[in-house]
Amino acid sequence: MKKRIVLLPGDGIGKEVMNSAKEVLTAIAEEYNHSFSFETHEIGGAAIDQYGTPLPETTVDACKQADAVLLGAVGGPKWDNNPSHLRPERGLLGIRKALDLYANLRPIKGFKNLLPASPLKEEVVSGSDLLIVRELTGGIYFGSPSERRENGQVVVDTLSYTRQEIERIIDKAFQAAQGRRGRLTSVDKANVLESSKMWREIVEEKKAQYPDVAVEHLLVDAAAMKLITNPSHFDVIVTENMFGDILSDEASVLTGSLGMLPSASLNEAGVGLYEPVHGSAPDIAGKGIANPTAMILSAALMLRYSFGLEDEAKIIEDAVQSVLDAGYHTADLRIAGGFQVGTAEMTKLIVDYI
Amino acid sequence: MKKRIVLLPGDGIGKEVMNSAKEVLTAIAEEYNHSFSFETHEIGGAAIDQYGTPLPETTVDACKQADAVLLGAVGGPKWDNNPSHLRPERGLLGIRKALDLYANLRPIKGFKNLLPASPLKEEVVSGSDLLIVRELTGGIYFGSPSERRENGQVVVDTLSYTRQEIERIIDKAFQAAQGRRGRLTSVDKANVLESSKMWREIVEEKKAQYPDVAVEHLLVDAAAMKLITNPSHFDVIVTENMFGDILSDEASVLTGSLGMLPSASLNEAGVGLYEPVHGSAPDIAGKGIANPTAMILSAALMLRYSFGLEDEAKIIEDAVQSVLDAGYHTADLRIAGGFQVGTAEMTKLIVDYI
Ligand SMILES: CC(C)[C@H](C(=O)O)[C@@H](O)C(=O)O
Ligand SMILES: CC(C)[C@H](C(=O)O)[C@@H](O)C(=O)O
Numbered sequence: 001m002k003k004r005i006v007l008l009p010g011d012g013i014g015k016e017v018m019n020s021a022k023e024v025l026t027a028i029a030e031e032y033n034h035s036f037s038f039e040t041h042e043i044g045g046a047a048i049d050q051y052g053t054p055l056p057e058t059t060v061d062a063c064k065q066a067d068a069v070l071l072g073a074v075g076g077p078k079w080d081n082n083p084s085h086l087r088p089e090r091g092l093l094g095i096r097k098a099l100d101l102y103a104n105l106r107p108i109k110g111f112k113n114l115l116p117a118s119p120l121k122e123e124v125v126s127g128s129d130l131l132i133v134r135e136l137t138g139g140i141y142f143g144s145p146s147e148r149r150e151n152g153q154v155v156v157d158t159l160s161y162t163r164q165e166i167e168r169i170i171d172k173a174f175q176a177a178q179g180r181r182g183r184l185t186s187v188d189k190a191n192v193l194e195s196s197k198m199w200r201e202i203v204e205e206k207k208a209q210y211p212d213v214a215v216e217h218l219l220v221d222a223a224a225m226k227l228i229t230n231p232s233h234f235d236v237i238v239t240e241n242m243f244g245d246i247l248s249d250e251a252s253v254l255t256g257s258l259g260m261l262p263s264a265s266l267n268e269a270g271v272g273l274y275e276p277v278h279g280s281a282p283d284i285a286g287k288g289i290a291n292p293t294a295m296i297l298s299a300a301l302m303l304r305y306s307f308g309l310e311d312e313a314k315i316i317e318d319a320v321q322s323v324l325d326a327g328y329h330t331a332d333l334r335i336a337g338g339f340q341v342g343t344a345e346m347t348k349l350i351v352d353y354i
Numbered sequence: 355m356k357k358r359i360v361l362l363p364g365d366g367i368g369k370e371v372m373n374s375a376k377e378v379l380t381a382i383a384e385e386y387n388h389s390f391s392f393e394t395h396e397i398g399g400a401a402i403d404q405y406g407t408p409l410p411e412t413t414v415d416a417c418k419q420a421d422a423v424l425l426g427a428v429g430g431p432k433w434d435n436n437p438s439h440l441r442p443e444r445g446l447l448g449i450r451k452a453l454d455l456y457a458n459l460r461p462i463k464g465f466k467n468l469l470p471a472s473p474l475k476e477e478v479v480s481g482s483d484l485l486i487v488r489e490l491t492g493g494i495y496f497g498s499p500s501e502r503r504e505n506g507q508v509v510v511d512t513l514s515y516t517r518q519e520i521e522r523i524i525d526k527a528f529q530a531a532q533g534r535r536g537r538l539t540s541v542d543k544a545n546v547l548e549s550s551k552m553w554r555e556i557v558e559e560k561k562a563q564y565p566d567v568a569v570e571h572l573l574v575d576a577a578a579m580k581l582i583t584n585p586s587h588f589d590v591i592v593t594e595n596m597f598g599d600i601l602s603d604e605a606s607v608l609t610g611s612l613g614m615l616p617s618a619s620l621n622e623a624g625v626g627l628y629e630p631v632h633g634s635a636p637d638i639a640g641k642g643i644a645n646p647t648a649m650i651l652s653a654a655l656m657l658r659y660s661f662g663l664e665d666e667a668k669i670i671e672d673a674v675q676s677v678l679d680a681g682y683h684t685a686d687l688r689i690a691g692g693f694q695v696g697t698a699e700m701t702k703l704i705v706d707y708i
Contacts, residue, residue, distance in 0.1 A: 124473045155517075157549050225603050250604065
């Protein structure tokens, strides 16, 4: 298989973990006889420094022509006081919109060895294995007007969705549930928001098309509680952009393995952008101690979702599990005992397994 | 002291726990020589059944003339399929707006005896003692337009705030922090929302007026994580209506004592509405097993915030603590050992202490 992959390392540890992903993909290509070509472009703070914008045209164009995109992380204190349009996260929002990456998938599954690092009691968190499907290109993130009025005395943001935008993400979530344990929790605030009422109606309309999926509706406040009190209740959760931002970050700390969590953002053509859930961690950037696993597992998701290479995805996931089982871990994973290693060594261990 | 208190028991266990609060307040009145008069009115489902609306005029009028309002809980399956304007929670939203109850205060503090019932590890949650200050009458809950457009192909909700609405809640939060440990965390999504940018600016403007308070800003997604990984980091959290809804419910399950949590909703005149954080629990309504503590502690907040009766508030809080220390608890508190009691007995124990 021949594929063009665009790498957007971004800022901070993004650059370091991207190297790891590239090494792992190169190993996979050799082992399974694929041809992956890599092209690196700038985004976020690095792009601001070099091109004066967080999302240069050349980056967008390259991504549009690629078969898939890997992204490291964006942001850092250097750009924190920039005006809005010159902030690193604008690059992230911009590329999501430019590629129409409406479906953000975040699988969260506890690694047995890491559960001791979870803030939750082991009996509460053990067995949790959930997938959050977040709408990523609509809602209050992109609605207009979003402005000051009356001389700065009033401010307005707009949460807006088209029916078609809601339908496609809900279809995506139903399909994801079919490929998993067949349970879908739709999260909204239908007792307050008109958009949530429409969201709930569309879920109700669609469910006849997926008779093998059991659906429930949950209010966002109740979901925020239940994620903590009973995370293993959930299989697939689907929700709109802002609720998804909050709930997926909340869920990401449940299993004690934030440094291990990948994500996929897909469009209708199946082109995807894959990135770790963690940020650019400027405090540890350049020290060679960053955990490359979330980035590497994001590359595995790319193989699975964008290229349909299930075996190759699986072997990466197995490699990570077995390296962990052997007691190796990076500094961020608060595990007692075992062997603490840096980014390069962790990567080598995973590559060796492959 | 002579005070007129309006009781809005509402639905489900609301009626039962309201009786408990009334008994406790009657005991306080006798002991401390106050005269509290009680007037009961309907809200929520009960009001729909009796008057065809979740918030009758007579209820609003009575609340406007009262010195304070106690509310039980609203809602239940009976009204779940009603059209929006005939749903119990409309009564709640309506009374908040009618009384201009812009400041919702939710103190969350672990009871030592209940920590074993927390989903969090004891070392993570112990020592947490935080206050969430949620803006309650603005934002996306009340902004317009909130409607379908283009024949139902588009839906829009509006998050809107006036500068003055943001200023008053931020002032309230700074003042609350002054009366506590002097730390304020303002939560927003300033990297995406214009309203959050203005919110953050106003916090920055105000902080000079409160030099004794240390302020930090946190993005809502980061806050959703940190509440779980490090709840004792927080003293006072201030945030807008929808973020406050989600984060305060998230925070409410951290200490294992949801059945113990009170809340206060205040307006500029200091008239307040006090209610438990828990809901109407239709599944256990009428069985005499509901935990009255959150309602009773809400009455204590009323004595403190609306009437300035600190001693009286404190003795109620001490009573609850000592009854718990003696090993008594209701069925909802998952404690091993001790004595499980019903609503009436729990109330009597608290009254006896007073
Ligand atoms: C950086 C920020 C704009 C972004 C978001 O809110 O979507 C981030 O939090 C995420 O979840 O990817
Ligand atoms: C019932 C509902 C409208 C309400 C809200 O969202 O404000 C409730 O969740 C609360 O927090 O008091």
